[in-house]
Amino acid sequence: MKVPIGEHFKLPLLGKDVFIKLSREVGLKYDSKQGFMITPKTRLDLLVSVLQEALKEEVSFVLKCFICRAKTPCETCIYNNICDRKSVSPACICDSCKEKDNAFAQYSEKFLELSV
């Protein structure tokens, strides 16, 4: 399962115990209409182990570009082998934003915009 970071996602029914674990110990936010969402308080390492145990399948994260919110091309990224997506901070940068001359300035501007 690929778990998106920064947007809601749905899970199959996993039982009361898993739900309690996910919301109390893992720190997932839950909305009955939209589903689960990862927040800064979420323990991603724990989320992976709880979900893997409950779903019996590999769980990985999909990072998004902090500037344009596009999905980052993890599979073709040069750092794919060393980037432990369950333990890194959730936003990344996509190829097109990274290639721009003023990429860091744009990144900073986006941060300012969101932190107001």
Add this chain to the structure above:
Amino acid sequence: MWVEKYRPASLAKLVGNEEARIGFLKWLRSWKPGGKAALLVGPPGIGKTATVHAAANELSYDVIELNASDARTKEKLQNALGPSIGNQALSGKPMILLDEVDGIFGRNDYGGMEFVMELMENTSVPLVMTANAQDSPKIGKIAYKAEVFRFQRLPPRLVELYLRSIIEKEHVKLDDESLQSIVLRSRGDVRSAVNDLQAAAFGLLEFEVEVPERDRMATINQAFQQLFDATNHVEALLALDSAPVDPKEKVRLVFASLVSSSLDIETRAEALEALSRADEIVGRIRRTQEWRQLRYLNTILAIGLFNAIQGKRLQFNADPVPWETKLRLWNEAKYFAQLGRTLGAILSISRKQFAEAYLPYFALILAKTEGGEKMLGRMGIDESTIKVIAKEGKKLLEALR
């Protein structure tokens, strides 16, 4: 150092952990007396302390920083923080930062934890704590009562983005492959990535990523040789920073190189003095678990060593025993073993016992006794062994005189 030069003045100049940074900024903006304390948790080198300082700077707070590892008793904490708690008029707009709060709760927690819990309840200024350990029960207690912001290592692409911004400002020429090597080495630790970048800019970094043992030794060799050949303090510090060994090993390798060197005795004494100061720090850290002091180790060692040996040739050597000595010991050991076997059997003792308790006296007696060598021959000891033991006896005799 570039890590200091590029210490961010505002939160927007940091990278990674965006939501945690925004969350912390919002917490600080909306903080009111009686509000919750903040706890920033995550591995070292990812910007927790930098976030606190940058946010404080943006919101005009004066940070009263206390390295919790330095003051772990209730009394010390009280003395250090007492005046600033509830005394806003005197200190402007204060904010308390207990950096690396896990240090308070080490082996010697003399009421530190209790004090922090009280402080969290009663402080009239924002209280911010940082911690590396996420899962310790004591941090758990603090986390339960605080607003927690979890910081994680950075995705490598963001580390690259940050390094590129420094490269641009410093007008450094670095090919993509080298930059990527630095990013890979850093494993999401921005501080170490910036240090490596500076080392690379000074031509002091060997670019290896998955380093096999043989290459790792080559890198260690090169880093220490660069430390010994440094022409200024910064070069020395960067070289030592780039050596991929733990602090204890750094001290051992410098020691090995010094004692096996041909430096004059005064220079060696001065360098060993600098090394002993570094060794004291390593020992203190191991005893007290105050890992924050590690940041001073490289500086003290690199600068002390540079001052002691500058302009003189020191060759890196990982082994403190010179090769000639080792060769002699190895050769002689064969003879001593033979002697121990033969005489041990006669005396009904082991070879080891003979070597440890009897050999020096035996050699001395042999050197003092007329015809002792012939007597050994009659006992079946071969001529080469007799020569070695006789020589050893003479040396001992001279030493005793």
